[in-house]
Amino acid sequence: QKEVEQDPGPLSVPEGAIVSLNCTYSNSAFQYFMWYRQYSRKGPELLMYTYSSGNKEDGRFTAQVDKSSKYISLFIRDSQPSDSATYLCAMSYNNDMRFGAGTRLTVKP
Amino acid sequence: IAGITQAPTSQILAAGRRMTLRCTQDMRHNAMYWYRQDLGLGLRLIHYSNTAGTTGKGEVPDGYSVSRANTDDFPLTLASAVPSQTSVYFCASSDSGASKNIQYFGAGTRLSVL
Numbered sequence: 001q002k003e004v005e006q007d008p009g010p011l012s013v014p015e016g017a018i019v020s021l022n023c024t025y026s027n028s029a030f031q032y033f034m035w036y037r038q039y040s041r042k043g044p045e046l047l048m049y050t051y052s053s054g055n056k057e058d059g060r061f062t063a064q065v066d067k068s069s070k071y072i073s074l075f076i077r078d079s080q081p082s083d084s085a086t087y088l089c090a091m092s093y094n095n096d097m098r099f100g101a102g103t104r105l106t107v108k109p
Numbered sequence: 110i111a112g113i114t115q116a117p118t119s120q121i122l123a124a125g126r127r128m129t130l131r132c133t134q135d136m137r138h139n140a141m142y143w144y145r146q147d148l149g150l151g152l153r154l155i156h157y158s159n160t161a162g163t164t165g166k167g168e169v170p171d172g173y174s175v176s177r178a179n180t181d182d183f184p185l186t187l188a189s190a191v192p193s194q195t196s197v198y199f200c201a202s203s204d205s206g207a208s209k210n211i212q213y214f215g216a217g218t219r220l221s222v223l
Binding site for chain 1: 113140149150151152159199203205210211212213214215216217219
């Protein structure tokens with residue numbers, strides 16, 4: 001079993017839809033949880049990070065962490081074609097980071 | 110713009126040849142990393158360096174070597190390339206003194222070994 005599981009998709013939604021991206025993990029030691037966005041033929045860029053359980057909102061993006069269930073989510077409201085990318089979850093503890101395989105999202109106009 | 114520079118952006122290499130992928134950062138981060146990204150497998154750590162002068166092995170180190178002579182540079186060398194090393198390679202850096210250890214990535218090097 002991988003430490004971090006992420007559905008690779010692909011996920012296709014119409015413009016304006018609410019998108020939900022999710023990861024599960026097995027190591028309860030993880031403390032920081034991140035979402036990276038990767039456009040085609042580019043490097044991953046940090047989108048959001050949260051510490052421990054709870055929600056964090058940044059514009060149209062909301063990150064949720066449920067440590068009791070070992071489950072994290074990224075919600076995108078009013079999705080735009082420019083949100084089309086691969087989204088990677090990541091989590092870390094003691095400078096050790098693990099990545100999910102990434103979910104490819106396409107938002108159609 | 111501050112960040113990580115990788116070179117070359119892409120390369121086609123004959124099997125058995127030696128190749129060095131270059132990585133330079135200007136953020137004065139103490140930690141640097143090399144990953145390979147393959148479809149369905151995500152990012153896998155090859156080697157890392159927590160500070161200049163030290164290196165460590167990641168998840169998939171075989172066939173690769175690294176050096177960290179100074180803070181800014183972290184080259185990755187394939188001594189004798191094989192087709193299974195065809196991948197996209199990303200260099201990253203972080204301030205490992207910060208507890209959250211956010212990693213910042215370069216644009217990647219696309220390597221094809223034939």
